Amino acid sequence: MNTHTTVVATYASHTDAEAAVNELHTSEFPMNTLSIVGRDYQTDEHVLGYYTTGDRMKYWGGLGAFWGGIWGMIFGSGLFFIPGVGPLLVGGPLVGWIIAALESAIVVGGLSAVGAGLYSQAIPKDSVLKYETDIKSGKYVLIAHGTSEEAERARDILSTTNHESLDLHQVSQKQKEPSLVHA
Numbered sequence: 001m002n003t004h005t006t007v008v009a010t011y012a013s014h015t016d017a018e019a020a021v022n023e024l025h026t027s028e029f030p031m032n033t034l035s036i037v038g039r040d041y042q043t044d045e046h047v048l049g050y051y052t053t054g055d056r057m058k059y060w061g062g063l064g065a066f067w068g069g070i071w072g073m074i075f076g077s078g079l080f081f082i083p084g085v086g087p088l089l090v091g092g093p094l095v096g097w098i099i100a101a102l103e104s105a106i107v108v109g110g111l112s113a114v115g116a117g118l119y120s121q122a123i124p125k126d127s128v129l130k131y132e133t134d135i136k137s138g139k140y141v142l143i144a145h146g147t148s149e150e151a152e153r154a155r156d157i158l159s160t161t162n163h164e165s166l167d168l169h170q171v172s173q174k175q176k177e178p179s180l181v182h183a
Helices: 014-026 064-071 094-103 113-119 125-136 148-158
Strands: 003-011 034-039 049-053 056-060 077-082 086-091 140-146 165-172 179-182
Touching: 003 014, 003 125, 003 148, 014 034, 014 140, 014 148, 034 094, 034 125, 077 094, 077 113, 086 094, 094 113, 113 125, 125 140, 125 165, 140 148, 148 165
Parallel strands: none
Antiparallel strands: 003 140, 003 165, 034 086, 034 140, 049 056, 077 086, 165 179
């Protein structure tokens, strides 16, 4: 039976999220399976920027050093303005999941485009709503997905970090709804 598994960890600060990404990177976890999303709180009057150079994204702003370090390790990046949430910076495969949800108009009732992207990756709607609330309140959501073995390894690594929550979600091809396996 083929199982798709996703691990989701939330962090209260960008420093905690960055430490978690660094821990995964140091442990040689496959970074192409990792996504991160967080709000961009830019309120000062300095120049803001977001652009790509080849395969690298460049960003300046209130947390430019944080996002610059993350973009160096995670593949794919995007800046989305989500009504009711504001500007979100997203890195990793979640960018494609959001775009696919928007392009196919698969926005599940009550979920934002980010939520629809998460829901499309075997995360139950109740959990997605929790993660959307976390993002709205300024937390960072880190997602690792893959086989059961890869997800278990990510959960083991992330369990040593300063996370607020750590969840494992699984769905088999025979299941219609994803399920939460408490971490």
